[in-house]
Amino acid sequence: MTHLADRFGSLRLEHVALGSGPTPVRRLDGLVGADVELWVKDESRFGDGGWGGNKVRKLEWIIPEAGRRRASTLFTVGGIGTHWGLACALYGAEHGLRTVLGLVDQPVDDHVREQLGRLERSGAQLHRYPDVRRLKLAAPWLIARNIRAGRLPWYLPAGGSNPVGTLGYVETALEIAGQVEAGLLPEPASVVAPIGSGGTAAGLALGFRIAGLRTRVLGAVVNDAFPLDAPVIAALANRTADLLEQRGARGVPRVTAEDLTTRDDWLGSTYGDPTPASTAMVERAAGLGLELEPVYTGKALAAVEDLGAGLAGPVLWLNTHGPR
Ligand SMILES: Cc1ncc(COP(=O)(O)O)c(C=O)c1O
Structure with a gap:
C-alpha cells in the first residue's frame, strides 16, 4: 500500500510499483564543508528495472492514470x-x-x-x-x-510535472516522514533538490505539509526555459492537492510560496550547461564512490556547499540521478 493511500483511505488513484522503496538515507561526510550536517536519500536506487532517479517515481502514478484515461x-x-x-x-x-x-x-x-x-x-x-x-x-x-x-495521446509536460506525476514526490515526502519517525535520520531543516520542471520540489513541499514536518524545500533551479520560481512551484503543489481531493482525499493542506525557496544562482549560462562548481562537485562525489552528473545533481550540491551553515540544521540532499 502506498503512503498516500494509507494516509487518505479511499483514494481513487491507481499506483503501479516500478521501484521498491524506501530508498536508503545515510549521513554523507566529506562532500561539502564541515559546517553542514549533510544526509543523502539515494533516489538513484529506486526502480526495479535498473533505472533510478525521479522519473520512475512520477511514472508510478502516470502509467495507471493513462489507462484510466484510455x-x-x-x-x-x-x-x-x-x-x-x-x-x-x-x-x-x-x-x-x-x-x-x-x-x-x-x-x-x-x-x-x-x-x-x-x-x-x-x-x-x-x-x-x-x-x-x-x-x-x-x-x-x-x-x-x-x-x-x-x-489517443495523453500530453505530459516536460519532466512529467503535471499533478499526477507530482504525486510521486508527495509519496516520497511521506516516505521521508516515515524514516524520520523510525529514527533513521533527524527531521531535516531543508531538503535540497534540483528544479528542472518542478514536480519533484512541488511534490516534496506538499508532502511535508501533509506529514506535518517543518522541513523546507530548497530547489536549485537548473532550467531557464520557463518560469520555475516559488509561486509557480506552489501552484503546481496546490493543483496536486486539488487532484487528491477530487479523487477522494479530505482535508489536504495547501502550500504557499513562503513554504519553499527556489534559487537560480547555480544554473550557469543556461539549461544543460555544466558550471565549474557543478563539475567540481561531480568529481568530488566520484571520489566518494557516488556517480553524479553536472546538470542537476552537481548544481544542487553546489547550492548546499555555497549556502553552508546558512541552511541552519540537518540538510537532506536527494540524489535524483538515475543511471541505468
Ligand atoms: C537527475 C535529475 N534530477 C532532478 C531533475 C528535476 O526534477 P523535476 O523535473 O521534477 O524538477 C531531473 C529532471 O528534470 C533529473 O533528470
Missing part, C-alpha cells in the same frame, strides 16, 4: 538528452503504451550524444526541433496525427 500513447517533450523521455519510452512500453517525443536541441556533450542514441533505440517516435517555439507550433499537429491514427 490513452494508448504518452506524448511528451524535452531536450535531445531527456532522461524523462527515455524513462517514458521504456516503462511505457512495458505497460503497453507508445511514446511520442518532441525533442528540442540542447548543448551536446558525450552524455547527451549517448542519451540521444538510447532514445533512438528505445522504440519511441522522435520528432526533433531546433527550439521550443517550433516545437510548440508543431505539437497540435503531432497530437492530431496520433488521434487520426486511432491512438
